[in-house]
Amino acid sequence: MxxxxxxxxxxxxxxxxxxxxxxxxxxxxxxxxxxxxxxxxxxxxxxxxxxxxxxxxxxxxxxxxxxxxxxxxxxxxxxxxxxxxYPGPQKLIPSESQLALETRLWDRFFDLYISVQIQKIVVDRLRPEGKNDVFGVEEAYNTLKIAYDMVEKQLGSQRFITGENFTMADCSAVPALFYADTIISFRNTHPKITNYFEGLLERPSVKRTIAEAEPYFDMYPLSDQIPKRFRKGKS
Ligand SMILES: N[C@@H](CCC(=O)N[C@@H](CS)C(=O)NCC(=O)O)C(=O)O
The missing domain is CATH 3.40.30.10 (Glutaredoxin)
Known part of the structure; x- marks a missing residue:
């Protein structure tokens, strides 16, 4: 065959x-x-x-x-x-329609207002001299700060971003927060985000994803901001 x-x-x-x-x-x-x-x-x-x-x-x-x-x-x-x-045991889009909408909303939120903003900031560092987008980067920093406050408020006392269950929105949160923390750390300013992110880091799916990225971390322009605990042999 x-x-x-x-x-x-x-x-x-x-x-x-x-x-x-x-x-x-x-x-x-x-x-x-x-x-x-x-x-x-x-x-x-x-x-x-x-x-x-x-x-x-x-x-x-x-x-x-x-x-x-x-x-x-x-x-x-x-x-x-x-x-x-290809469904599996972990339902990533809730069946209940209102919760499904919340999931899609926060999925979009992490993508558009955190991950895309990080991309703008990081990609700007790789641009040729004279081609930087100073205003765009400034805007991206501002958006990130607003987004942090909104995520902190949304988390309230719940475990995940839309409630007590892990969904697609939390999948989006993982890389958004991992890389955002290397740009503007939320650890001393946003306790609920910090706690939420630490909970996500405990999941085997997240540990595996980060471990597989580790050999490539030096390619990341802000690699010195990646905490040592994620780097093999650098704790
Ligand atoms: N909206 C897209 C964004 C995907 C995206 O921006 N991927 C980046 C890597 S993180 C990429 O392909 N960058 C290569 C490029 O833009 O040339 C999605 O959700 O899949």
């Missing part, structure tokens, strides 16, 4: 990429079998060529369902797709 694959699901990723972490956490939460394919944008290798062929905007992660011959882009859509066609 020449088109035999170990898994129907092929996931184009990079282990350091924050949006990939969101989907990896979802997959590990449910023990969903998949084949990772690392895309190295710097090398423009075969994986990158495949990614662009399937999804010309070239964003990762990208899911390819070989059984259904379907290409699934965008983290939230990927998680919704997995929930529909």
């Amino acid at each position: 020449d088109n035999y694959h170990k898994s129907d699901l092929l996931l184009y990723i990079h282990p350091l990429a924050s949006f990939c972490h969101k989907v990896l956490v979802a997959l590990y939460e449910n023990g969903t079998e998949f084949e990772p394919r690392i895309v190295d944008f710097l090398k423009e290798d075969a994986s990158a060529a495949e990614l662009f062929a399937y999804w010309p905007v070239g964003k990762i992660p990208l899911l390819r369902d070989r059984k259904r011959e379907k290409t699934v882009p965008e983290t939230s859509i990927i998680i919704e797709y997995l929930e529909e066609f």
Whole structure:
């Protein structure tokens, strides 16, 4: 059988990429079998060529369902797709419609007002001299601060961002808060975020995602801000 694959699901990723972490956490939460394919944008290798062929905007992660011959882009859509066609024990989108909306809202919130703002700040450091977006970066810092206050308020006394159950919104929170903390630390200013994030870090899915990113941490422009406890042999 020449088109035999170990898994129907092929996931184009990079282990350091924050949006990939969101989907990896979802997959590990449910023990969903998949084949990772690392895309190295710097090398423009075969994986990158495949990614662009399937999804010309070239964003990762990208899911390819070989059984259904379907290409699934965008983290939230990927998680919704997995929930529909490859469900596992951890329900990531609640069945109750109001809670499902809350989940989608806070998923968007972490993506748009934290992860995207971090991207703006980090990518600006990699821009050629004279091409920096000083105003955009300033705006991103402001948005991050507002977002922290909103997340702190939303958490109230609940364990997860939408209540007592772990959902897709918490998958988004993991990389958002991991990288945001390297830019503006919330540890001395936002006790509920700190406590929530520490709880997330205890989950095996999150530990595994961070451990797999660790060999690549030096590629991150603010790698010196990643706490030593996440670095092997550097505690
Ligand atoms: N809205 C997208 C964002 C994905 C995204 O920005 N991915 C980054 C990696 S974290 C990427 O592909 N960057 C490469 C590039 O922009 O060229 C999603 O949720 O999937």
